[in-house]
Amino acid sequence: xxxxxxxxxxxxxxxxxxxxxxxxxxxxxxxxxxxxxxxxxxxxxxxxxxxxxxxxxxxxxxxxxxxxxxxxxxxxxxxxxxxxxxxxxxxxxxxxxxxxxxxxxxxxxxxxxxxxxxxxxxxxxxxxxxxxxxxxxxxxxxxxxxxxxxxx
Numbered sequence: 001x002x003x004x005x006x007x008x009x010x011x012x013x014x015x016x017x018x019x020x021x022x023x024x025x026x027x028x029x030x031x032x033x034x035x036x037x038x039x040x041x042x043x044x045x046x047x048x049x050x051x052x053x054x055x056x057x058x059x060x061x062x063x064x065x066x067x068x069x070x071x072x073x074x075x076x077x078x079x080x081x082x083x084x085x086x087x088x089x090x091x092x093x094x095x096x097x098x099x100x101x102x103x104x105x106x107x108x109x110x111x112x113x114x115x116x117x118x119x120x121x122x123x124x125x126x127x128x129x130x131x132x133x134x135x136x137x138x139x140x141x142x143x144x145x146x147x148x149x150x151x152x
Contacts, residue, residue, distance in 0.1 A: 001021065003019070005017075026041055026045040027045065027049065043077045047071050050067040050070060050071065054067055060093055064096070068081050068085060068089060117143070120136065120147060120150060120152055121133055121136070121137075132146065
């Protein structure tokens with residue numbers, strides 16, 4: 001569950017405004033019962049999966065257009081895609097680019113965290129603090145304390 005209040009800079013025990021959202025994975029192989037009960041959601045899942053698959057081997061716009069054409073031919077979101085083809089293509093490109101960007105941001109964050117942790121471990125080794133190194137490897141709170149100590 002995601003909460004809007006988790007993003008607030010000033011944390012309150014009882015926020016005056018909050019929004020809680022349950023996020024469900026509708027990618028193929030997930031939440032089968034939900035997809036069986038909601039054909040539109042199942043169709044959207046199939047469409048999105050095709051876009052992701054085709055985008056691995058071709059330009060994004062071509063992948064989206066191919067997926068739209070194929071889905072129309074196969075009766076997947078057919079009415080919606082026929083009526084709103086241009087808008088669906090533009091939104092799919094935007095959403096896919098945003099998803100790709102967020103994935104890149106997360107990967108960059110992981111890389112930075114790994115580099116930061118490596119620098120901490122190097123400093124501990126340089127100072128002969130092997131017990132602190134072992135403890136930091138196992139305990140995130142202790143690692144955080146050491147990051148502060150070393151200004152990392």
